Amino acid sequence: MTHRNAFEAISRTFCDLMDIPLSGPKHKLFGGKTVIFGGDFRQTLPVISDSGRKQTVDGSITRSSLWPFFQVLKLSRNMRLNDSQDNRNLVGCGMNFGEWILALGDGRLPTKSFMPNTPSDWIEIPQILLIYAGKNPIESITNDIYDAFEEQHMSTDYLSGRAIVTPTNAVVTEVNDFMLQKIPGHCRCYYSSDSIQLDTEAPQLFAETYPTEFLNSLQFNGVPDHEIRLKVHTPIMLLRNLSPPNGLCNGTRILITKLGENIIVGNIMGGSFDTKEVVIPRIVLNVEDKRWPFILKRRQFPVRLCYGMTINKSQGQTLDKVGVYLPKPVFSHGQLYVAASRVRSAGGLRFLIENEEDIPANYTRNIVYSEAFTDIAPA
Numbered sequence: 001m002t003h004r005n006a007f008e009a010i011s012r013t014f015c016d017l018m019d020i021p022l023s024g025p026k027h028k029l030f031g032g033k034t035v036i037f038g039g040d041f042r043q044t045l046p047v048i049s050d051s052g053r054k055q056t057v058d059g060s061i062t063r064s065s066l067w068p069f070f071q072v073l074k075l076s077r078n079m080r081l082n083d084s085q086d087n088r089n090l091v092g093c094g095m096n097f098g099e100w101i102l103a104l105g106d107g108r109l110p111t112k113s114f115m116p117n118t119p120s121d122w123i124e125i126p127q128i129l130l131i132y133a134g135k136n137p138i139e140s141i142t143n144d145i146y147d148a149f150e151e152q153h154m155s156t157d158y159l160s161g162r163a164i165v166t167p168t169n170a171v172v173t174e175v176n177d178f179m180l181q182k183i184p185g186h187c188r189c190y191y192s193s194d195s196i197q198l199d200t201e202a203p204q205l206f207a208e209t210y211p212t213e214f215l216n217s218l219q220f221n222g223v224p225d226h227e228i229r230l231k232v233h234t235p236i237m238l239l240r241n242l243s244p245p246n247g248l249c250n251g252t253r254i255l256i257t258k259l260g261e262n263i264i265v266g267n268i269m270g271g272s273f274d275t276k277e278v279v280i281p282r283i284v285l286n287v288e289d290k291r292w293p294f295i296l297k298r299r300q301f302p303v304r305l306c307y308g309m310t311i312n313k314s315q316g317q318t319l320d321k322v323g324v325y326l327p328k329p330v331f332s333h334g335q336l337y338v339a340a341s342r343v344r345s346a347g348g349l350r351f352l353i354e355n356e357e358d359i360p361a362n363y364t365r366n367i368v369y370s371e372a373f374t375d376i377a378p379a
C-alpha cells in the first residue's frame with residue numbers, strides 16, 4: 001500500500017491546479033475532483049524501514065485526515081479464483097479455499113502460541129497444501145513448483161505462471177542461484193560500477209572511508225546487486241520503470257534471449273505486452289539508505305532473476321503455481337495473505353515451512369494488524 005503522505009500530496013497538488021485553497025470553508029479534497037482508490041487492507045501496509053507496528057499502521061490511508069471523507073464500497077466476489085473442485089472444498093478446513101483465504105487475511109483462523117510470552121498468531125496450514133522439507137528444502141519446493149523443468153524451462157507460458165515466494169531477499173537469492181545452476185549453458189557475470197555521489201559532503205573523506213570494494217558489497221531492497229549472474233533462457237524481473245508505454249515497468253518479467261556486452265535482450269512474459277522483444281540497458285541507480293551517510297550511484301542492469309521473488313514483490317501477480325517457502329515465518333502484516341492469494345486455485349498453492357524443533361512444520365505465523373481494518377465503514 002502506498003503511504004498516506006503520497007495521497008495527501010496528490011490532494012494538495014490537485015487543489016493548486018484547480019485554484020482551490022488548502023484550508024478554510026472553500027477547501028475541497030483533491031481540488032474537488034472525484035478520485036477512485038482500489039485496495040485491500042489484508043495486503044501489506046506501507047513499508048517504512050526500521051518501523052514497528054504503530055508506524056506502519058499510521059502510514060496507511062485510514063489514518064489520513066482524508067479518510068473520513070471517503071465513501072467505501074466493498075467487492076463481494078473473488079474473480080481470481082476459478083471454479084475448480086479443489087477450490088470448492090479445502091480438505092481439512094470445513095470451508096472453501098476462497099473463505100479460507102479471507103479468514104486468513106482477516107485474522108479469523110484459530111491461532112496458537114508455541115512459546116510463553118510470544119504472540120498467539122500461529123495458524124495451521126491444511127495438510128493438502130504442504131510440501132515436506134526433506135534433505136534439501138529448496139530442491140523439494142522447486143521440484144514441486146517447477147515440475148518437468150528440463151523440458152519446459154524455455155517456455156514463457158510455463159515460467160510466467162509460477163514462482164517461489166518467500167519473505168526475505170537473501171532466501172530469494174538462494175532459490176534463484178539453485179535454479180540457475182540447473183540451466184544448461186554459459187553463465188555471464190555483470191559487475192556494477194559503484195561510486196559515491198559527488199555532491200555528497202566531503203567526497204574525498206568518504207572515498208577513503210568507504211572504498212569501492214565496500215560499496216560493491218552493499219545490498220539494498222529493489223536494487224540490483226554488484227554481481228549479477230545470468231544465462232540465456234532465464235527469467236528476470238525489471239526493478240525500475242524504464243519505459244511504461246513499452247511495457248518496461250518495475251515488476252515486468254522478461255525471458256532472456258541474448259546476453260550482450262552492454263545490453264540484455266529478451267521477450268516480455270505475460271500482460272498486454274506478452275512476447276514483445278525488448279532491450280535493457282545499464283542505468284545509474286541512486287540509492288539512499290539511512291544506514292549510510294552518502295548516496296550510492298550504482299551503474300548496473302536493473303534486473304534480478306525471478307524464479308523466486310519476495311512476497312512483497314509478488315503482490316499484484318496472478319499465478320498458476322506458487323510455492324510459499326518459509327524457512328522463517330513472515331514478519332509483517334498481510335504477507336501470508338498476499339502469498340496465499342496469488343493463485344487461481346488451491347491446487348496451485350504449496351507451503352514449505354521450516355520451524356524450530358519444538359514447533360510442528362504445519363504451523364506458521366500469520367501477522368494481522370487488526371487495527372488497520374478499523375474505521376472502514378461500508379457505504
Ligand SMILES: Nc1ncnc2c1ncn2[C@@H]1O[C@H](COP(=O)(O)OP(=O)(O)OP(=O)(O)O)[C@@H](O)[C@H]1O
Pocket residue numbers: 040079080081315316317318341
Ligand atoms: N472482471 C473480471 N472478469 C474475469 N476475471 C477477472 C475480472 N477481474 C479480475 N479477474 C481475474 O482476477 C485476477 C486478479 O485481478 P486483478 O489483478 O485486477 O485484481 P487485484 O485486486 O489487483 O489483485 P491483487 O491486489 O490481489 O493482486 C486477474 O488476473 C483475472 O484473472
